[in-house]
Amino acid sequence: MKAEIIAVGSELLLGQISNTNARHISAGLAEIGISVHYHTVVGDNADRLGQAIRIAESRSDLLIFTGGLGPTKDDLTKETIARHAGTQLVYDDEALVSIRAWFDRMGREMTENNKKQALILEGSTVLQNHHGMAPGMLFSADGHHYLLLPGPPKEMEPMFTVLAKPLLARLAGFSGPIASRVFRFYGIGEAELEHRMADLLDNQSNPTLAPLASDGEVTIRATAKAATREEAEKLLDGSETEIRKIAGKHLYGYDDETLVSKAASLLIGNGLTISAAESLTAGLFMSELAEQPGISAALAGGVVTYTAQAKQEQLGLPESLLEEKGAVSEETATAMAVAVRGKFGTDFGVGLTGAAGPDPHDGKPGGTVWIAIASGEGIRTRRLLLSGMRNTNRIRAVKAAMHMLINIISETSARSE
Secondary structure: OEEEEEEEOHHHHOOOOOOHHHHHHHHHHHHOOOEEEEEEEEOOOHHHHHHHHHHHHOOOOEEEEEOOOOOOOOOOHHHHHHHHHOOOEEEOHHHHHHHHHHHHHHOOOOOHHHHHHHEEEOOOEEEOOOOOOOOEEEEEEOOEEEEEEOOOHHHHHHHHHHHHHHHHHHHOOOOOOEEEEEEEEEOOOHHHHHHHOHHHHHOOOOOEEEEEEEOOEEEEEEEEEOOOHHHHHHHHHHHHHHHHHHHHHHEEEEOOOOHHHHHHHHHHHOOOOEEEEEOOOOOHHHHHHHOOOOHHHOEEEEEEOOOHHHHHHHHOOOHHHHHHHOOOOHHHHHHHHHHHHHHHOOOEEEEEEEOOOOOOEOOEOOOEEEEEEEEOOEEEEEEEEOOOOHHHHHHHHHHHHHHHHHHHHHHHHHHHO
16 A cells, blocks of 8 residues: 655645654554655645645555644645545534533633534544544545544644554554564764665565664664564564664664663663753753653752853862863863762763854864763763754754763663673
């Protein structure tokens, strides 16, 4: 089965929002053996949407629409498909009751145009919306299948995953359980990882492997099909063994783990504490950690010392050090890490200093970053030479510091076992 995803909404074409729905749907379809050949985005215009439908039908069996199911005049997905397919729109009683109940709970009057959200294509399988108002639906006609989903990701994602995906799996003739595992890598580029894994990727069948690059990281999703869940997991274990042989030292986590969540988990799980002194990142390192549940057990505090004066007053760094070595230096990052560790009495102290860019700072080109992590076992430092935009460099510096922390804790734990 070949699929095409059609995102409806002028806000997508204007760049006001990103089309994250297509990414989520494509990943889900790959797990059940449905190939996505095209992504289309069309504005809130009935004629252009109709043209997009006709083109999609000429090359795809399954057309998946996101957006355009709301109460306003520019929400026209259902109406356009109904007219194209020669079918009617009828009210779904369950959806209508749910919409009325929402307005009653909010103490608001339900205007007539909100009833429009309860309209469905006659004869379709209704997907009730448990996170919003407009239901989704799966409609089939003349050898094509049309899946209509709401636009807001908080509504679309659970509807697709829980309700639509099992229906599509049956349509595609997919049976049996599937299992997937995401491998997360840091410190290796997508091109290099694919080069190392060329034989695995060229000869893949079951499990299938899909690489994906993100900012400073690479992920590989392995998906296996088997008669039982246990057999599928064994297939994934085999893939992991091969992947570890090729790039195991860069593998830091799985599935929904991130560098931040992994670092936080290791800190909390090992009863370790941390503090940070930040210059170019201006508190971003601590802010990222603070998003993790339970981090209060590990994150003691920290300081933002953006200027040389702040480094002297808040951390006690000697003026001579800053004059001789400069703010952007290994020596300054080390002194920051040691000072903040002592100030807060933590197991780890992190120092982050650098020139975020684009302009040079302290005689160092933009993108020059020094990271230091102080612990009872000594100091570890790293220099980065980044070439991204200012905020991108700040984010990458935080990721590098998290990865350093993960390695230090993991190595210490391994030695103690």
